[in-house]
Amino acid sequence: MRTSLKPEYFSISDTSGLPEFFKGVDIPFSLQAEPLKKELLHCYDTFDWKAWNKKNAIVLCCQRLNLVDLKNGSEIGSSPLRKAPQSFFPEDIAEEKTVSMLKTLSRLRAFIRLGSVKTEIATWRALDENQKTVASIELLSILQPKPSNAQKPLAYVRLNPVRGYPKELETLAECLKSNPAYSGKTTYQDFYTAVLDAVSSVPGSYSSKPSVKLKPGNTIQDSARELLLSTLEVIHANESWIPKNIDTEFLHDYRVAIRRTRSILAQLKGIFPPNELSRYKQAFRELGKRTNNLRDQDVYLLQAERFRNLLPAAMRDSLDSFFTDLRNQHKKELRTFSKYLGSENYRQFLQEWESFLKGNMSPDPDTTPDALRKTSDVAVSSIKKAWKKVIRHGRDISRVATDTELHALRIDCKKLRYLLEFYASLFPAKTLQMVIRQLKTLQENLGVFVDLSVQQNYLYSYLSNLECTADNIPFASSLGGLVTALYNERETVRMSFHDAFDTFDRQETEELFNELFNKHR
Amino acid sequence: MKTIALYSIKGGVGKTASAVNLAYLSSVSEPPTLICDLDPQGASSFYFRIVPNKKYSSKKFLKGNKKIYDNIKGTDFDNLDLLPADFSYRNLDIELLEEKKPQKKLKNNIKELNTEYPFIFFDCPPNLTLLSESVFTASDVILVPLIPTTLSLRTFEQLLDFFKECKLDTAKIKGFFTMFERRKAMHREIVEEYSGKKRFLRQIIPYNSEVEKMGIYRAPLNAVRPNVPAAIAYQELWEELMNEIEHRPTK
Numbered sequence: 001m002r003t004s005l006k007p008e009y010f011s012i013s014d015t016s017g018l019p020e021f022f023k024g025v026d027i028p029f030s031l032q033a034e035p036l037k038k039e040l041l042h043c044y045d046t047f048d049w050k051a052w053n054k055k056n057a058i059v060l061c062c063q064r065l066n067l068v069d070l071k072n073g074s075e076i077g078s079s080p081l082r083k084a085p086q087s088f089f090p091e092d093i094a095e096e097k098t099v100s101m102l103k104t105l106s107r108l109r110a111f112i113r114l115g116s117v118k119t120e121i122a123t124w125r126a127l128d129e130n131q132k133t134v135a136s137i138e139l140l141s142i143l144q145p146k147p148s149n150a151q152k153p154l155a156y157v158r159l160n161p162v163r164g165y166p167k168e169l170e171t172l173a174e175c176l177k178s179n180p181a182y183s184g185k186t187t188y189q190d191f192y193t194a195v196l197d198a199v200s201s202v203p204g205s206y207s208s209k210p211s212v213k214l215k216p217g218n219t220i221q222d223s224a225r226e227l228l229l230s231t232l233e234v235i236h237a238n239e240s241w242i243p244k245n246i247d248t249e250f251l252h253d254y255r256v257a258i259r260r261t262r263s264i265l266a267q268l269k270g271i272f273p274p275n276e277l278s279r280y281k282q283a284f285r286e287l288g289k290r291t292n293n294l295r296d297q298d299v300y301l302l303q304a305e306r307f308r309n310l311l312p313a314a315m316r317d318s319l320d321s322f323f324t325d326l327r328n329q330h331k332k333e334l335r336t337f338s339k340y341l342g343s344e345n346y347r348q349f350l351q352e353w354e355s356f357l358k359g360n361m362s363p364d365p366d367t368t369p370d371a372l373r374k375t376s377d378v379a380v381s382s383i384k385k386a387w388k389k390v391i392r393h394g395r396d397i398s399r400v401a402t403d404t405e406l407h408a409l410r411i412d413c414k415k416l417r418y419l420l421e422f423y424a425s426l427f428p429a430k431t432l433q434m435v436i437r438q439l440k441t442l443q444e445n446l447g448v449f450v451d452l453s454v455q456q457n458y459l460y461s462y463l464s465n466l467e468c469t470a471d472n473i474p475f476a477s478s479l480g481g482l483v484t485a486l487y488n489e490r491e492t493v494r495m496s497f498h499d500a501f502d503t504f505d506r507q508e509t510e511e512l513f514n515e516l517f518n519k520h521r
Numbered sequence: 522m523k524t525i526a527l528y529s530i531k532g533g534v535g536k537t538a539s540a541v542n543l544a545y546l547s548s549v550s551e552p553p554t555l556i557c558d559l560d561p562q563g564a565s566s567f568y569f570r571i572v573p574n575k576k577y578s579s580k581k582f583l584k585g586n587k588k589i590y591d592n593i594k595g596t597d598f599d600n601l602d603l604l605p606a607d608f609s610y611r612n613l614d615i616e617l618l619e620e621k622k623p624q625k626k627l628k629n630n631i632k633e634l635n636t637e638y639p640f641i642f643f644d645c646p647p648n649l650t651l652l653s654e655s656v657f658t659a660s661d662v663i664l665v666p667l668i669p670t671t672l673s674l675r676t677f678e679q680l681l682d683f684f685k686e687c688k689l690d691t692a693k694i695k696g697f698f699t700m701f702e703r704r705k706a707m708h709r710e711i712v713e714e715y716s717g718k719k720r721f722l723r724q725i726i727p728y729n730s731e732v733e734k735m736g737i738y739r740a741p742l743n744a745v746r747p748n749v750p751a752a753i754a755y756q757e758l759w760e761e762l763m764n765e766i767e768h769r770p771t772k
Binding site: 005125130131132133162163164165 | 569570571572574592593594595597602739
């Protein structure tokens with residue numbers, strides 16, 4: 001049994017104060033003013049707006065971090081936090097319940113400070129005949145920076161209920177509404193949006209997934225250019241954050257955007273001039289390569305705790321030097337890559353790429369024979385081709401799947417996934433979602449398998465290069481133990497491959513694909 | 522959920538003042554906290570300026586959970602709620618007699634509140650009745666305020682005897698001295714002999730006219746006068762009690 005009290009929000013066009021506001025209104029309570037408060041409000045969310053997307057706001061005010069329900073303004077989590085950090089992870093927070101709530105919002109992405117606003121809060125307590133507070137009314141104004149939109153109300157009123165006094169609250173709300181300066185009921189979300197607007201933050205402005213709405217009748221060349229420009233946007237959105245080393249997902253999204261770019265270039269043949277195409281293909285492959293080590297190190301460091309737990313307690317501490325070494329390597333690698341991101345070469349390359357995508361392209365039947373094909377036709381044929389390839393290769397896999405087979409199938413699946421995501425806007429969302437969900441199960445199996453193989457190989461080669469000294473014995477035995485544990489895990493995953501593939505290779509999935517294709521028959 | 526009763530057979534020993542101040546301190550350190558005013562005199566309700574809803578009565582109280590829940594009111598202090606006492610509570614004992622297991626009534630009636638309040642305080646009326654027995658079963662700790670006089674000690678002994686007789690858990694009982702006046706030899710001697718011993722807490726609450734003024738402030742002393750000697754003593758007492766609860770073996 002638990003109810004949380006929900007404040008009510010109103011906007012008013014008069015900021016002179018409540019006693020003035022209520023002048024001439026018959027209000028059955030006396031109002032007692034509390035000292036005026038000026039507070040700094042810090043807003044947090046992940047770079048990809050995980051809190052906002054789940055209808056939550058994260059605000060730090062008066063040394064308390066609050067998780068607020070955007071719909072009704074009620075507080076769903078709260079924890080002390082002295083300073084306003086640039087960013088934090090759930091585990092940096094003190095209060096356990098709030099930590100687990102933040103973890104449900106985001107495990108990998110850090111919560112970043114979006115901005116801070118100076119607010120002024122004037123509070124009045126509404127007292128009954130016993131001088132008991134039955135509600136409190138707060139007049140909230142954003143002092144600095146000012147929201148850009150001049151249409152926004154001048155002040156927000158928050159009517160805070162006190163438990164056990166619902167009728168009094170209702171009376172007070174009615175009194176508020178009867179005033180000419182009352183401009184309407186509003187929500188916490190409106191207030192929070194105004195705060196974000198003041199710090200020039202646009203909720204939901206970033207998503208790593210392509211959000212382009214393609215037109216089925218457009219030429220594939222135009223659609224491909226649109227898609228590539230949108231992945232370029234993702235590349236640009238992440239590049240300035242990577243050097244800050246706030247969380248691993250900036251680099252991850254950056255890499256995915258590169259891979260998506262490469263995937264479009266590789267799969268859509270005959271739509272771009274071959275010379276230019278091969279130049280950009282090569283350049284993006286190299287760009288991707290520059291980030292490989294960094295990503296691997298990120299993955300190992302993210303798994304540090306899991307790796308430790310795979311070993312008996314007595315063998316765990318000797319792994320520390322491995323992770324310290326990894327952290328140092330990561331630092332070095334990040335420095336090198338950040339330098340590259342800031343280089344003229346890099347800037348120029350992306351600029352040329354953008355001009356290429358935005359420039360005039362006159363289709364030539366010899367070099368770009370498919371450029372004028374209808375987007376929907378290409379979408380259907382390329383998805384069909386990629387899907388058939390996954391099925392064909394998957395069915396060819398031997399009873400005990402080999403490493404090479406699984407590696408290759410993983411890449412096939414990735415290609416299919418990217419195509420489905422690129423052309424998502426052309427197909428019915430529900431069917432597409434179901435197809436993606438089934439593909440995802442298979443991809444997870446293959447992903448885990450390949451990750452475990454890579455990790456095992458990396459650790460094994462690290463172990464082989466280890467100096468043969470007496471001091472290294474405990475470390476070497478821990479690494480050996482880890483390699484064995486990862487090997488066992490990988491073999492279990494290998495055994496479950498055929499089950500995972502069967503859930504994808506079945507009548508139901510085929511029907512879903514056909515449903516997609518029929519949309520553009 | 523931990524339940525703490527402020528109880529004494531004797532009146533005027535500082536039950537309500539202790540309940541109000543300790544509940545306030547609990548609401549600050551272990552929010553949120555509920556204080557149940559079980560005394561028909563409604564002194565703790567008065568301290569918080571709260572009057573019960575017109576339709577609230579001892580009958581509703583005996584129905585429990587949802588009925589209790591709907592009648593809880595927020596005090597003027599964050600995270601501190603109060604279930605006010607109604608004058609009809611004077612009939613609680615007679616009404617309890619008609620219930621099936623009167624001793625377990627209170628415990629069952631507040632069961633569903635445990636998801637909301639880590640700490641619930643009972644401010645009890647001064648007597649030893651069926652309602653008191655129900656409080657004994659429902660409470661994890663029974664705090665007994667004692668003025669350092671022989672008469673107070675005698676009622677404390679009577680309470681212990683009653684517990685033993687009824688095979689109740691005497692480990693729940695913790696006495697502590699209130700209204701201590703250093704200038705009185707008897708106070709000094711009794712405090713010296715009992716304070717911190719088995720079944721007694723170490724911290725004593727000195728006599729302080731500020732405590733009486735709570736009726737004027739109509740607020741916990743620790744909220745409005747946190748630096749007066751009695752408020753400081755209540756703060757220390759709360760810390761000692763928390764420590765006691767944390768280190769107590771669970772049954």
